[in-house]
Amino acid sequence: MSTREDTGSDAGSESERLLFGGPLVHDAGWAQHERRYLEMSLWAMAKRLPHLVATTVRLARRADRRALRTVGVSELVRGVAQAVALVAVNSVLAAVMLTGSVQHRLWLATPAMVAAALASAVGAVAQSFSTSGQGRLEPKVERVATEMYLEHVVRVEMAAIEDAAFHRLLDSAQYGASSARRMIHYCTAVVGALISFVAAAGVLTVLHPVLLPLLVLMTVPRSWASLRNSRARYTSFLRWVQHSRAGRLLSQTLTKTGPAPEIRVHGVGPFMLRHFRGMSESSEAEQTRLARDAARVRLLAAALTGLATAATYLALIGLLLTGVMDLSVAGTAVLATRAGAQSLSTLVLQVNNLYEEAGFMGDLERLCEESAKRAIPVGGLPVPEDLSEIRFENVTFSYPRDEADEASVEKVALRDVSLTVPVGRVVALVGENGSGKSTVSKLLAGLYRPTGGRVLWDGVDAAELDRAQLFARIAMVSQDFHRWPFTFRMNIAIGRADRPPARERLAEAAEHSGADRVAEELPRGWDTLLARGYVGGHEISGGQWQRIGIARARYRGGRILIVDEPTSALDARAELEVFEQIRKLADGGQTVLLITHRLASVRHADLIHVLERGRLRESGTFEELLGKRDGLFRGMYELQRAQYAGGGGVPRQRSGGGADVTR
Numbered sequence: 001m002s003t004r005e006d007t008g009s010d011a012g013s014e015s016e017r018l019l020f021g022g023p024l025v026h027d028a029g030w031a032q033h034e035r036r037y038l039e040m041s042l043w044a045m046a047k048r049l050p051h052l053v054a055t056t057v058r059l060a061r062r063a064d065r066r067a068l069r070t071v072g073v074s075e076l077v078r079g080v081a082q083a084v085a086l087v088a089v090n091s092v093l094a095a096v097m098l099t100g101s102v103q104h105r106l107w108l109a110t111p112a113m114v115a116a117a118l119a120s121a122v123g124a125v126a127q128s129f130s131t132s133g134q135g136r137l138e139p140k141v142e143r144v145a146t147e148m149y150l151e152h153v154v155r156v157e158m159a160a161i162e163d164a165a166f167h168r169l170l171d172s173a174q175y176g177a178s179s180a181r182r183m184i185h186y187c188t189a190v191v192g193a194l195i196s197f198v199a200a201a202g203v204l205t206v207l208h209p210v211l212l213p214l215l216v217l218m219t220v221p222r223s224w225a226s227l228r229n230s231r232a233r234y235t236s237f238l239r240w241v242q243h244s245r246a247g248r249l250l251s252q253t254l255t256k257t258g259p260a261p262e263i264r265v266h267g268v269g270p271f272m273l274r275h276f277r278g279m280s281e282s283s284e285a286e287q288t289r290l291a292r293d294a295a296r297v298r299l300l301a302a303a304l305t306g307l308a309t310a311a312t313y314l315a316l317i318g319l320l321l322t323g324v325m326d327l328s329v330a331g332t333a334v335l336a337t338r339a340g341a342q343s344l345s346t347l348v349l350q351v352n353n354l355y356e357e358a359g360f361m362g363d364l365e366r367l368c369e370e371s372a373k374r375a376i377p378v379g380g381l382p383v384p385e386d387l388s389e390i391r392f393e394n395v396t397f398s399y400p401r402d403e404a405d406e407a408s409v410e411k412v413a414l415r416d417v418s419l420t421v422p423v424g425r426v427v428a429l430v431g432e433n434g435s436g437k438s439t440v441s442k443l444l445a446g447l448y449r450p451t452g453g454r455v456l457w458d459g460v461d462a463a464e465l466d467r468a469q470l471f472a473r474i475a476m477v478s479q480d481f482h483r484w485p486f487t488f489r490m491n492i493a494i495g496r497a498d499r500p501p502a503r504e505r506l507a508e509a510a511e512h513s514g515a516d517r518v519a520e521e522l523p524r525g526w527d528t529l530l531a532r533g534y535v536g537g538h539e540i541s542g543g544q545w546q547r548i549g550i551a552r553a554r555y556r557g558g559r560i561l562i563v564d565e566p567t568s569a570l571d572a573r574a575e576l577e578v579f580e581q582i583r584k585l586a587d588g589g590q591t592v593l594l595i596t597h598r599l600a601s602v603r604h605a606d607l608i609h610v611l612e613r614g615r616l617r618e619s620g621t622f623e624e625l626l627g628k629r630d631g632l633f634r635g636m637y638e639l640q641r642a643q644y645a646g647g648g649g650v651p652r653q654r655s656g657g658g659a660d661v662t663r
């Protein structure tokens with residue numbers, strides 16, 4: 001298996017080309033903060049520091065004010081204790097170097113020694129308070145940031161969720177919450193290191209002003225090295241992120257239950273393993289390159305630090321020899337230099353870490369701004385109480401294209417469609433795959449807004465209506481309705497998630513769709529968990545799921561029921577039952593928008609709309625449409641009937657406009 005390094009080109013490894021159609025190169029839109037971060041100078045970083053700390057503090061205040069106070073005060077006390085300890089050590093050394101008997105000198109040094117010990121003890125206690133405060137704060141900050149992320153995401157329009165650029169921002173911003181957690185740690189470390197550095201620098205400046213620039217000089221090479229290495233790591237992470245995801249995808253696929261039969265019967269296992277190794281070897285080569293590079297940089301930094309340290313000690317010797325400085329003061333200077341150098345290195349490292357995380361936090365902030373712009377509007381005109389019809393007026397709709405993908409084109413799903421859906425009737429939408437049926441139903445449900453034309457609810461533009469009220473009128477059973485990994489009961493009750501489950505209404509809905517018979521066969525009845533992989537989890541068949549989906553919509557009880565291929569996984573008897581029930585719903589005043597490929601099933605619909613390639617071709621009752629000589633519906637119906645009559649009658653499910661067999 002060839003790796004990226006073997007091929008030495010940007011064309012990607014053999015696995016990338018074969019499985020993913022090309023190199024999994026870094027997508028620039030994925031993390032827009034990358035460039036800003038990479039181009040930032042040390043000075044620019046320092047200038048942005050207050051803003052970063054302020055952002056983190058704001059989040060921390062929302063999460064737990066008390067814990068934040070604990071951390072802040074503890075770090076301050078710790079820094080002051082450090083400064084006091086240094087000054088005390090200086091006094092100890094000064095006392096010890098005086099002339100006189102050892103006992104006398106020790107006696108003189110005792111107060112300073114006690115002060116140093118006390119300061120160290122206070123520092124240690126403050127440190128432990130800070131650690132415990134951080135421990136309380138970090139998970140809460142992560143939760144607050146995650147909630148911020150999720151609250152914004154659930155409020156955006158469907159069009160945003162399906163927009164590729166917005167999705168990439170979603171992807172990148174999801175790291176914001178864990179970054180916020182780590183930022184608490186880094187911020188504390190920055191504040192701590194800053195206080196320690198100020199303490200050491202203050203002591204050194206008092207001892208002799210020349211020592212401070214020498215201290216800075218000593219830490220420059222190590223700071224440069226850590227900055228450079230972390231940037232190299234980050235650049236590599238962004239460049240290889242798609243590749244790493246793809247590698248994980250391969251390994252995860254091998255352990256999933258869905259593809260398990262094909263992996264075994266078609267012998268896909270060894271093939272996937274081979275490519276997993278190929279992909280892994282490529283990223284291992286990158287890791288090796290990074291490690292070699294980091295080692296070289298560190299070696300160079302160590303040599304430069306050595307030179308700077310030698311210069312510092314030479315300066316100290318010079319100060320001693322010229323009598324500018326006492327021996328005791330020189331001792332303190334050595335200690336303060338070491339402590340200061342340590343603090344400064346930590347400071348640079350943690351600021352660097354802070355910036356790395358702040359990039360992701362920035363993405364989270366941007367996601368929140370973008371989500372607010374693309375949120376479903378709140379409020380609007382009330383939905384008419386006694387609605388009589390919903391009308392599509394010259395509706396055109398295009399799914400957005402992916403701006404970052406040159407090959408992507410705008411997909412026009414509906415063109416100039418005008419149709420009516422009378423309330424209290426069964427209206428069927430038919431047409432070949434991709435003709436626009438589901439798109440019509442989603443526009444009607446208020447999930448999308450037309451790119452041209454209007455959807456009118458008794459003459460009022462749906463765009464002006466209160467969307468929450470509009471959604472409250474709708475119940476949906478789509479072909480790919482969600483299979484919640486919850487209990488059987490919750491899978492129906494979630495149709496009305498805003499209320500506690502109502503036992504009687506649940507039983508009625510389950511009976512309506514035949515889901516009650518499914519529950520009878522489950523080991524824990526209504527309380528059976530419908531998710532494999534959990535203790536007590538249970539899997540059911542596609543048809544059984546479909547009954548649950550229909551029960552959910554029934555339980556929701558919206559006045560307009562949209563059913564998109566409701567029976568594709570049901571057996572013939574169940575299918576007949578469902579259609580009869582759908583008919584009854586309309587008799588009870590509920591509007592049904594039915595999407596199906598089974599043309600015989602629309603016999604009892606009050607109105608049928610026939611779509612072709614996004615355009616409305618025909619409308620009428622079953623009889624009217626069959627009566628049209630060269631009609632599209634009639635042609636499709638004849639085709640299905642002929643297939644049934646001549647093909648031995650094996651019905652095909654949901655295979656395309658003309659393929660299903662009718663009764």
Ligand SMILES: Nc1ncnc2c1ncn2[C@@H]1O[C@H](COP(=O)(O)OP(=O)(O)OP(=O)(O)O)[C@@H](O)[C@H]1O
Pocket residue numbers: 162399400411412413431432433434435436437438439440
């Ligand atoms: N989320 C989407 N993003 C981009 N294009 C889409 C999306 N959903 C549907 N389309 C495209 O819009 C067109 C209409 O799709 P739609 O799902 O409305 O057809 P349909 O008649 O319901 O098809 P089917 O019978 O296969 O369910 C198709 O060409 C499809 O590829």
